[in-house]
Amino acid sequence: MDHMLEATTSPKTLSKLTLTVVAAGSLLSALDLFIVNIAFPSIRDSFPNASNQSLSWVLSAYSIVFAALLVPSGRMGDRFGRKNVFRAGLIVFAIASAGCAFAPSVELLIAARTLKGAGAALMIPSSIGLLLAAYPPSKHKLMVAIWAAIASVGAALGPVLGGILVHLDWRYIFLINLPIALPSILLCRFLHETPRGESAIPDVLGSLLFALGTACIVAALSYFHEWGLFSQKLWTITVLGGLMLGGFIYRCNTVSNPALNLEVFRNPTFSLATVGMLSFYTGFSMSILAGTLYLTQVWAWDPARAGIAYAIGPALAGTTSILSGRGKITPRTLTLLGSLIFVAASLWWITFLGDTPNFTIGFLPGFALSGIAAGMAQAGFLAGGTAVLSPQEYSAGSGVLNTSRQVGGALGIALLVALTGSARHGADFTSAFWVISVTSLAAAATSFAIRASGSGR
Structure with missing residues (x-):
């Protein structure tokens, strides 16, 4: 069915459609960062028994998972098709947004934000690949500039929208993603799929070690004052984080399909x-x-x-x-x-x-x-x-x-x-x-x- 739709759509229309759908992904990712920051105090007020340290994971969990999956997601786009991976990212992002909006507790809100980071990581690398494949090389620089400009619009709109929506309920800052994500998911069916390569599936264990190791270091920094410099808990989680990051580096240097190519260093x-x-x-x-x-x-x-x-x-x-x-x-x-x-x-x-x-x-x-x-x-x-x-x-x-x-x-x-x-x-x-x-x-x-x-x- 997708191929029939592609065949009846002109190349020029497909290019514009690709830009529109990819722009939606860029907008969502940038909007999310700044809209959540401005709503942070209101989210905290809804969970009076939660500490600032635990609430900070609403922001940090997203960034950590995004970082851990960003490069592996790019390789998944090469192997399984960027259109498929981009659409999967949009779907995950939309489901996670709804999960954030209806989360009854801080723990479930953090879990939904973690899932949201995974969705963003699936979207962003594939979006650039789809956009460049839809236009001739002579227009690539312009397309990247437009992609960046749309992200800038999302970054600037985030605080304004967040401030307005928080007046109604902070949960609306997550629901606002759905009117953008859902039509984009439907429009993905019209996009051309990029050629698939023979890239190996990236090292999942390595990505997990990176995410958990980074999370441990972030936790140690967050709770430093509360636990104290000589706290056994502080040093246990710091050492654990260091060991996990060490394991991540070891796997990157030994497995054939590392989560991150450290050769560039x-x-x-x-x-x-x-x-x-x-x-x-x-x-x-x-x-x-x-x-x-x-x-x-x-x-x-x-x-x-x-x-x-x-x-x-x-x-x-x-x-x-x-x-x-x-x-x-x-x-x-x-x-x-x-x-x-x-x-x-x-x-x-x-x-x-x-x-x-x-x-x-x-x-x-x-x-x-x-x-x-x-x-x-x-x-x-x-x-x-x-x-x-x-x-x-x-x-x-x-x-x-x-x-x-x-x-x-x-x-x-x-x-x-x-x-x-x-x-x-x-x-x-x-x-x-x-x-x-x-x-x-x-x-x-x-x-x-x-x-x-x-x-x-």
């Missing part, structure tokens, strides 16, 4: 770019949640008002990323400038933010700087890291860099929760802003190291 420039991406996004994820909590807890702003105010950061990040990709600034310069601008943003907050609401002077300049910094740094690390790889390594390298971004996001959320707890005053966020400065300086340092290595553009 033999290039020192790429390795430094990965560390830089991880460091930068650790701080960036801290700033996203910190900004939400500051507006709603310290300044006691209404979620709708906070969402509208918050939208400028994601909007600037998306716009700057697209402009950076099209400009002539070298990747190294982008990473250095982006990281240093982010340092300036965190120092601005330390200096000017207080308990008294002062959005124009206290919050907005720092948040605008953080958005610009994220757009520049993301483009720089992705371009600079992959520029030193061979064409055969490009896919693996891109997957590793995107995985490091998601892991950084999970680590940042854990750090922020550990440092701020149930913060109600501006001073409670000072240590978090200093940590953001340190992680941003670490990202900037990788730019200097990359230059010193003499590799790259």
Whole structure:
């Protein structure tokens, strides 16, 4: 039936249809990150007996599973067809969204968010493959720019929609996905399937070890203050996480179909770019949640008002990323400038933010700087890291860099929760802003190291 539908549809119409459906996946993924952040305080209020640490897993579980399955999902698209994998991702994402909306407990909400991360991981790698296959090479750069622009729209809409929907009920922030996902699932039947390769099924055990090991490290960071430095529980879970990550690395180096191709780390420039991406996004994820909590807890702003105010950061990040990709600034310069601008943003907050609401002077300049910094740094690390790889390594390298971004996001959320707890005053966020400065300086340092290595553009 699918083939009959494809045969009666013109190539031009199919291309536009592919862009529409793929854009829906990109929109859903970006929308989900920012819409959940702005609703975090309302979700917490619905579960008064849950700690901030346990609630942080509503955000972290998504990022960890996304990171663990991102590269294996790309290989599954090669083996089973990108259309099939993309459609499966949409279905999983839609089911998980409904599960989040109707979750009666924190535990089931976290479980649904975990499933949602798996759905997003299935969608994103396959979406790019479908989009590029639907257009001639001369239009590939434009299509990628459009794909990125749509993600930027989702990132900017997330806080606004989240703030409005939270007034009704925070559960609507998950139900809003269904009017986008369900029609897209139906439209997938019209898309052309990409050729299937002979890729082996990726190492499932390796992916599981990576997810569980990362989860253990995130848990150790989240509960550091509560358990104490010399707590047996803290060190047990830290060692367990280290052993699992060690097992993941061992399998990546020994099995024929590793979950992640670690060969790319033999290039020192790429390795430094990965560390830089991880460091930068650790701080960036801290700033996203910190900004939400500051507006709603310290300044006691209404979620709708906070969402509208918050939208400028994601909007600037998306716009700057697209402009950076099209400009002539070298990747190294982008990473250095982006990281240093982010340092300036965190120092601005330390200096000017207080308990008294002062959005124009206290919050907005720092948040605008953080958005610009994220757009520049993301483009720089992705371009600079992959520029030193061979064409055969490009896919693996891109997957590793995107995985490091998601892991950084999970680590940042854990750090922020550990440092701020149930913060109600501006001073409670000072240590978090200093940590953001340190992680941003670490990202900037990788730019200097990359230059010193003499590799790259």
